[in-house]
Amino acid sequence: MPNKLIGETSPYLQQHAHNPVNWYPWGDEALDLAVKENKLILVSIGYSACHWCHVMEHESFEDESVAAIMNAHFVCIKIDREERPDIDQVYMYAVQLMTGGGGWPLNCFCLPDQRPVYGGTYFRNGDWKNLLLNLSAFWRDRPAEAVEYAERLTEGIRNSEIPGIAEPVDLYTTRHLEDIFTPWKRYFDTTAGGYNRAPKFPLPNNWQFMFRYAWLMEDDAANLVARLTLEKMAYGGIYDHIGGGFARYSVDGEWHVPHFEKMLYDNAQLVSLYAEGYRYCGDPLYKQVVFETLDWLEREMTSPEGGFYSALDADSEGTEGKFYTFTRSELQELLGGDEPVFSTYFNVTETGNWQEEHTNIFKRKEDDSAVAHKLGMPETEMLKILARAKDKVARYRDTRIRPGLDNKILASWNGLMIRGLVDAYDAFAERPFLDSALKNARFVKEHLVLPDNSIKRLYQASPGEGWNGAGFLDDYAFIIDGFIALYEATFDENWLSDARKLADYAIAHFFDRQSGLFFYTSAGDKALIARKLEIMDNVIPSSNSMMAHNLYRLGHLFNDDKYVATARQMLANVFPHIKGYGSSYSNWAGLLLFEVFGLYEIAITGQGSMEKRQELATHYVPNKILFGGKTGTLPLLADKWLPETKIFVCKNRTCQLPVSEVAEALEQISDQ
Incomplete structure (x- = not known):
C-alpha cells in the first residue's frame, strides 16, 4: 500500500511513495500527529539525483523490519530539499553543529515541536536500526535531557550567521x-x-x-x-564529452570520476x-x-x-554512471577502425580507467594538436574521425536505459x-x-x-x-x-x-x-x-x-x-x-571589485544601438552596465538622444564625450 507521499508531485517524494515506511510530506497532518502521540519526528531530506539517497532507501527504507521500527516510534517526514530549501537549511545547520559535517541524505530527529535533538547523513542498515532503537529509548526514558539538549541546539541555530549592522567602510581599496x-x-x-582537495566541485x-x-x-x-x-x-x-553538460562534482582531485548527476x-x-x-x-x-x-x-x-x-539522476539500472561509461571491447565493436583514435583521445584502457568499476570514463589530458602528434596524423583528419566516432557513441548511448529525470x-x-x-x-x-x-x-x-x-x-x-x-x-x-x-x-x-x-x-x-x-x-x-x-x-x-x-x-x-x-x-x-x-x-x-573599480555606465542610443550593443558585449569589460536603445525612459538617458548612433561611457555619473565606434568607447575605458 502506498504511503502519504503518493499524492506528491516531487519525483523524489514519489520514489518513496511505496516504501513500507509511513512517510508523510511536511505539513500540519504529520506535525500535529507527532504532538498528539508524543513521538519524535524524523525529518529525512534528499533529492532525486542523489546517489546515496537511493542507496539508503534501498538498504533501509525498503526493509520491512526497519520500517516497522520507524513506524512504531517516529513520525517520519520525507522532504525534497529542492522544493523546501528552507527546511533543509535549518536542519542541515543543526546536523553541522552536532557532527561538524553535513550532506544528503540528511536525517534529523526532532522533538514533537520540531526542535532537533540528533542527526546525521547516510547510515548503513544495521547502524540505522541501532540508532532508531536507542533514540526511541532515550526519548522514552530521559525526555527532560532530550528537551534540554534541543533547547541549546535550537538557540545555536537561531543565533548563527547574524553579522549585524557594521559601520560602512569609507573607501574600499x-x-x-x-x-x-x-x-x-x-x-x-x-x-x-x-582547489587542492577532493572531492572537487566546479564552484563557478x-x-x-x-x-x-x-x-x-x-x-x-x-x-x-x-x-x-x-x-x-x-x-x-x-x-x-558525448552529450554535453557537467556532472555535479568529481570524487577525486583530478576531475576524473564524477558523481554523475547533472544539475x-x-x-x-x-x-x-x-x-x-x-x-x-x-x-x-x-x-x-x-x-x-x-x-x-x-x-x-x-x-x-x-x-x-531540475536534474538528471546519477544512476540508471541501479548502477551509478552506467549510462555514461564504456568498456574498450564495447567501443571496438561499435567503432571498428575508428576506435584507436577515439580511445587514444579519451584515454580509454583495456582494464578501464575507472579502476574500481573496470570501465572507462571519457577524459582528455592533452590538446588536439598533441593527441594528433601522438597518433601520427594530421589534426584535421583526427578531428574528422573523432566527430564520426562521437556521433556513433551518442546514438548507441541513446539506446540505453536513461537516468531518471527530475522534471x-x-x-x-x-x-x-x-x-x-x-x-x-x-x-x-x-x-x-x-x-x-x-x-x-x-x-x-x-x-x-x-x-x-x-x-x-x-x-x-x-x-x-x-x-x-x-x-x-x-x-x-x-x-x-x-x-x-x-x-x-x-x-x-x-x-x-x-x-x-x-x-x-x-x-x-x-x-x-x-x-x-x-x-x-x-x-x-x-x-x-x-x-x-x-x-x-x-x-x-x-x-x-x-x-x-x-x-x-x-x-x-x-x-x-x-x-x-x-x-x-x-x-x-x-x-x-x-x-x-x-x-x-x-x-x-565580486561586488567589492565593483566598489573598488567602479561601474562603467555605458549608454548606446540611436538607430544602430542594438548592433553596437552586441559588438561591445563581445568584449571583456567585467565592471559595466549597458543601457540605451532607440527610445527609453531611464534617468541616465535623459540627455543622450542624438540623431545618429552614439556611445556614452560614464562613470560616477560623469560622462565622456560621445563616440560613434565601439573601439573608441573601449579606448575611453582603458584610459580611465
Whole structure:
C-alpha cells in the first residue's frame, strides 16, 4: 500500500511513495500527529539525483523490519530539499553543529515541536536500526535531557550567521582585495586546477571572480588558476564529452570520476562562466563547452512550455554512471577502425580507467594538436574521425536505459538559466541563445510571477497535492538578475521594470532591518523553528550576495541611491568575514571589485544601438552596465538622444564625450 507521499508531485517524494515506511510530506497532518502521540519526528531530506539517497532507501527504507521500527516510534517526514530549501537549511545547520559535517541524505530527529535533538547523513542498515532503537529509548526514558539538549541546539541555530549592522567602510581599496586574495590563493591546485582537495566541485562563481580579479588587478596567479581550472574541468570526466553538460562534482582531485548527476544550477552557471572566460581570453575550448552544454540543455532539459527541468539522476539500472561509461571491447565493436583514435583521445584502457568499476570514463589530458602528434596524423583528419566516432557513441548511448529525470521546474534555477543564456548570447552573438532566454523568461512571468509580484517556487504542469508554495529569497534574487540581464541584452525596459517590482516586493517581505540583510523566507511564510539568513556563497551564490548585486545594478540603472545604499550596507555587514574564507564569499568579493573599480555606465542610443550593443558585449569589460536603445525612459538617458548612433561611457555619473565606434568607447575605458 502506498504511503502519504503518493499524492506528491516531487519525483523524489514519489520514489518513496511505496516504501513500507509511513512517510508523510511536511505539513500540519504529520506535525500535529507527532504532538498528539508524543513521538519524535524524523525529518529525512534528499533529492532525486542523489546517489546515496537511493542507496539508503534501498538498504533501509525498503526493509520491512526497519520500517516497522520507524513506524512504531517516529513520525517520519520525507522532504525534497529542492522544493523546501528552507527546511533543509535549518536542519542541515543543526546536523553541522552536532557532527561538524553535513550532506544528503540528511536525517534529523526532532522533538514533537520540531526542535532537533540528533542527526546525521547516510547510515548503513544495521547502524540505522541501532540508532532508531536507542533514540526511541532515550526519548522514552530521559525526555527532560532530550528537551534540554534541543533547547541549546535550537538557540545555536537561531543565533548563527547574524553579522549585524557594521559601520560602512569609507573607501574600499585594492589593498582590501589583496588581503582577501592572498590567503585564498594558498588553496589553489596549480596542477589540476580548482582547489587542492577532493572531492572537487566546479564552484563557478569562484572562477568568475578570478577572471574579474585577474583583469582588473592585472594579477597573473588569478589568471593562471582560472584558465587552468576551466581547461581541466572541460578535459575531465566531470564533463560529458558525448552529450554535453557537467556532472555535479568529481570524487577525486583530478576531475576524473564524477558523481554523475547533472544539475541545472551547475550547468546554467557553467555556461555563464565559460562564456565569460571566452570573452576574457578567446579560448575555443570554452566556446565548444558552451555550445555543447546548451545543446544538451535544449535537447534533454527543456519543457514544452519553455521551462528548464531540475536534474538528471546519477544512476540508471541501479548502477551509478552506467549510462555514461564504456568498456574498450564495447567501443571496438561499435567503432571498428575508428576506435584507436577515439580511445587514444579519451584515454580509454583495456582494464578501464575507472579502476574500481573496470570501465572507462571519457577524459582528455592533452590538446588536439598533441593527441594528433601522438597518433601520427594530421589534426584535421583526427578531428574528422573523432566527430564520426562521437556521433556513433551518442546514438548507441541513446539506446540505453536513461537516468531518471527530475522534471521539477524551479524559479531560482530558471533565473540562473536566463542569465546563462544571455551571457552566451553576449559572448557569441548567437540569436537563438537570446531567443531561448526570452522564451524562458516569458514562461517564468506567465507561470511563476503572480499579479502581486510575489513568486511561486515551483511550476507544475499537472498540479497535484504536492507542495507548491511561495518562493524563497533565491527565487527572487536569480529571477531579478535574469531580468536585468535581459534588459541589458534587449534594451526592453519592461524587463527592468519587472526586476524592480520583484526587488521592491523582496525588500518589503524579506528584508531584516536588524541585520541589514534579507531573510531566506518571507514574513508571510509559516514559521519554522528558526528564520535563517543565507549569507555564504556555495555551489550557488548566496541569495543575499545576489540581492546585493541586484540592488547595486538597479540603483545605477534607475539612479536610485536607496538601492545602492542598501547594497553597500549589505557588503559592509559581510565584509569582515570575506578575508578569512574568500571561496565562501566569492560573490560578495565580486561586488567589492565593483566598489573598488567602479561601474562603467555605458549608454548606446540611436538607430544602430542594438548592433553596437552586441559588438561591445563581445568584449571583456567585467565592471559595466549597458543601457540605451532607440527610445527609453531611464534617468541616465535623459540627455543622450542624438540623431545618429552614439556611445556614452560614464562613470560616477560623469560622462565622456560621445563616440560613434565601439573601439573608441573601449579606448575611453582603458584610459580611465
